[in-house]
Amino acid sequence: MSTQITSCLIANRGEIAVRIIRTARDLGIRTIAVYSDDDADALHARLADEAYRLPGETTSETYLSIEALLDVARRAHADSVHPGYGFLSENADFARAVADNGMTWIGPTPEAIEVLGDKLRARALAEKVGAPLAPGTPDPIDDWQEARDFAEAHGLPIAIKAAYGGGGRGIKVVWEAEEIEAAFASAGREAQEAFGRPECFVEKFLVHPRHVEAQVLADTHGNVRVLGTRDCSVQRRYQKLIEEAPAPFLSEEQERSIIEGARAICEAADYVSAGTVEYIVSEDGTVSFLEVNTRVQVEHPVTEAVTGIDIVAEQFRIAAGEKLSFDEDSTPHGHAFEFRINAEDVSHGFIPNPGEVTEFAAPTGPGVRTDSGVVSGSVIPGAYDSMLAKVIVSGRDRASALRRAADALNEITVRGVRTVIPFHRDMLAHPAFAGDELKVYTNWVDTEYTPGEALGYEDIEQAYTERTTMTIDIDGRLHTVGIPTGLLGAFANAPSAAEGASEDAEADAEGVTSPLAGSLVSWSVEDGAEVTEGQTVAIAEAMKMETPVTAPQAGRIRLRVEAGEKITRGQVLAVYED
Structure with missing residues (x-):
């Protein structure tokens, strides 16, 4: 039985809200956005047909408030809700409440969310169908x-x-x-x-594991289809940074076990909608079930690029009671990469860097797609995830996709906040990632990566030096040169290496300073404690990620900020006694 969907509340924000809005409008569905005070001028709120404010200051009062979201849905006369990823996307109570209020949930059933969204029950189900487990x-x-x-x-x-x-x-x-x-x-x-x-x-924890996953789509007519594999091994603190499809350098047996295991788990759970079954592939080749994500994944576009299937559109079809638009498992054509463009400072350990994006220019060209939640002038709040865009690049094979990716990442422009683009450029030149075999594993970036090494930088801070490009005619031939903007007397959006070093030295001399803008979670030492150089003395948090704060030198410190307080980057948190 089909259900007509005419209007949809997108219970999310940022890039994924924009992505869902675009597909919904392609399908002729009226779109309704929600926004917090921090997102009042956000792109997703401007693009939707209607946008409603969520009252409250914290995430729990806004994007995590089931009642606030349902109140908007009722006021806007929405007949469906798409949760995107993150926030309440894997919350069975929210899915059930949407249905209880007479609306269609664009996602799996509450029962499937409860079984597979609970990692322990998912492990039990995977064991039941024969998936190997750590x-x-x-x-x-x-x-x-x-x-x-x-x-x-x-x-x-x-x-x-x-x-x-x-x-x-x-x-x-x-x-x-x-x-x-x-x-x-x-x-x-x-x-x-x-x-x-x-x-x-x-x-x-299995040492040196790759992260490999299978994309699944299942409808209410019993069709469970696997759209191939993805490799998501390039991660920082277990946050994915680069994904590719299909997963390279797998044996036929490994690929078969991943795909068939994903199908068996989803069939056993009576799964519907989009979902992802994740595995780790250990150094010795062992495949071990990890978890099931009962939602659309951040990295779904990289699978779309090699299959031609609009996964979000299929979610709407499935929720309306229709069959999948394709009859067989999808065979990938070519190769694709997705690069998450996060507002993070690589030179300072991938510290979140919220602020205003003064300029954003997406790359173009064959096989290049950009999914973005920002435009020039957008503000990246410190309260949410650091991702502002995704660049997806495809080619006829892995080598050609890598070449196109290098061009795209050289072309993209983001000013006003520091991003991980220098890291992406560095990885495209690194033999561990771009070589004849994939030597990267899930904590490789944390343990083995030397920032800037592949690009030849002594310090990747140099990659953040703002440069003014000038074209010069020498003997009838054009030459393009990049000159540090500071040398031309202009103000750079990011400090030069020399300026950064000077600022850091001044901060160290004052005491223990905050590496980010966010909040101080807790102190690891007491007031008046003797600390050693490099010792973790506090935990700070920004964009839902915790970062240790270390002592720049040995000595006795006096605390100047209380746990729970908001902090700014460079703020003195503790001072040294003379």
């Missing part, structure tokens, strides 16, 4: 001592994971026993902030 706790653990006991039984390293979330949030890998207590607390805080629930479980 050792893990069968239920959420209540305290850090249980994580310690698991580590003693199975050995280190272990991974402490949010039981009711995804997207890399609330994951802490522990290599030393004395780090377990702090990691357990940190994972729980991140899980609470991102998903509204702090419960965590523990599993054995």
Whole structure:
């Protein structure tokens, strides 16, 4: 039985809200956006047919408030709700409440969300259908001592994971026993902030794993289709940075087990809509089930680029009770990459860098697509995820896609905030990623990556030096040169390497300073404590990610900021006694 969908509330923000709005309008569906005060001038709010303010100041009062979202849906006479990814997209109570209010949920059933969105129940289901699994706790653990006991039984390293979330949030890998207590607390805080629930479980962490996943679409007529694989191994703090499709350098047996395992899990769960079954492929080739994301993924466009299937449009078809628009598993054609353009400073450890995007210019050309939530003048708030756009590049094979990607990343312009674009350019020149085999694994960036090395920078800070491009005619031939803007007397959006070093030196001399704009989560030391150089003294948070604050030198410090306070980048948090 088909259901006509004529209007849709997009219960999200940023890039994914824009993506859903565009597809919905292609289908003739009226679009309704929501926005917080921080997003009053956001692109998604301007593009939708209607936009409504969510009252409140915190995320829990706005994008995580089921009642606030349903109130807007009722006022706007929406007949459907699309949750996007993140926020309430994997919340069964929200899906059920949407249906109870007579609206169509653009996603899987509440029952499927409860089974597969709960990592522990998903593990049990995967085991039932024969998927290989790493050792893990069968239920959420209540305290850090249980994580310690698991580590003693199975050995280190272990991974402490949010039981009711995804997207890399609330994951802490522990290599030393004395780090377990702090990691357990940190994972729980991140899980609470991102998903509204702090419960965590523990599993054995496999060393040097690749992250490989299968994209699934399933309709209400019993059709479960797998749209191939993706590799998402290039990550920082278990946040994906680069994805590609299909996943390269897999054996036929590995690919078969990933695809058939994904199909079996989704069939057993009576799954409908878009979903992703994730695996890790260990250094020795072992494939192990990881989790199921019961929503559209951030990286879905890279699969669209090699299959020609609009995954969001299929979600609307499925929710309306229609069959999938294709009859067989999709065979990928060519190769594609997706680069997440995050507002993060690579030269300072990928620290979030919210602020105003003074200029944004997307790349163009054959095989190049940009999904963006910003335009020139947009403000990136510190309260949300740091991603502002995605650049998707495809070619006839991996080599040609890499060449096109290099051109696209050289062409894109983002000014006003620092982004990870220098990292992406660096990776495209790195043999571990762009060579004849993929040597990158999920924590490779955290453990082995040297910023700027592949591009020949002594310090990747140089990549942020603003340059003015000048074209000069020499003997009848044009030459293009880039000159540091500071040398021309113009004000650069980002400081030069010399300016940055000077500012850092001044900050260090004053005391312990904040590496980011956000909030101070907690102090790790008492007022008046003796600290050593490089010691973690506090935890700061921005864009839902926690960052350690370290002491620039040894000495006795006096705390100047209370836990819970808002902080700015460079703010003095503690001073040294003379």
